Amino acid sequence: xxxxxxxxxxxxxxxxxxxxxxxxxxxxxxxxxxxxxxxxxxxxxxxxxxxxxxxxxxxxxxxxxxxxxxxxxxxxxxxxxxxxxxxxxxxxxxxxxxxxxxxxxxxxxxxxxxxxxxxxxxx
Numbered sequence: 001x002x003x004x005x006x007x008x009x010x011x012x013x014x015x016x017x018x019x020x021x022x023x024x025x026x027x028x029x030x031x032x033x034x035x036x037x038x039x040x041x042x043x044x045x046x047x048x049x050x051x052x053x054x055x056x057x058x059x060x061x062x063x064x065x066x067x068x069x070x071x072x073x074x075x076x077x078x079x080x081x082x083x084x085x086x087x088x089x090x091x092x093x094x095x096x097x098x099x100x101x102x103x104x105x106x107x108x109x110x111x112x113x114x115x116x117x118x119x120x121x122x123x
Contacts, residue, residue: 004053004076008069014053017077020062023048028112029071030101031085040101041085042094045071047114068111 004014025047030040049070052062065073075085089095096105 002080004073004080006072006076008072013056014051014073015055017051017053017073017080019046019049019074019077020052021050022046023066024117025114026117027067027071027114028090030105030110031071031075031088032098033075033085035084036086038098039086040096040098040105041089042091043085043088044090045074046117049074051077071111 002016004017006012006014023046026044027047029043029045031043032040047070048064048066050062050064051073052060054060078084078088086095
């Protein structure tokens with residue numbers, strides 16, 4: 001059993017959450033984490049996800065999430081799978097200290113604009 005607990009307007013418990021679908025767009029995110037509090041990591045996340053989970057009574061739900069909430073749940077599900085943001089860096093120079101991020105990037109915000117996902121070409 002795996003559990004994600006977040007507070008977004010209210011406490012929300014997701015038991016055995018799984019991403020069952022992703023949209024067609026991704027966005028760049030400057031991710032931070034309590035696991036490494038002074039580090040910011042640029043990652044790529046799906047802008048839209050469908051997540052299936054059980055509530056505390058065992059009822060199964062599927063929820064559609066976009067933007068920052070979609071990113072948060074992807075981040076937390078990654079933790080359940082042993083993956084940290086430092087395992088998902090993208091772009092040139094994807095790591096910086098929070099102080100550096102505040103000085104050089106904060107005016108741009110943490111979230112990039114959604115863009116169409118580019119699928120890797122298989123050979």
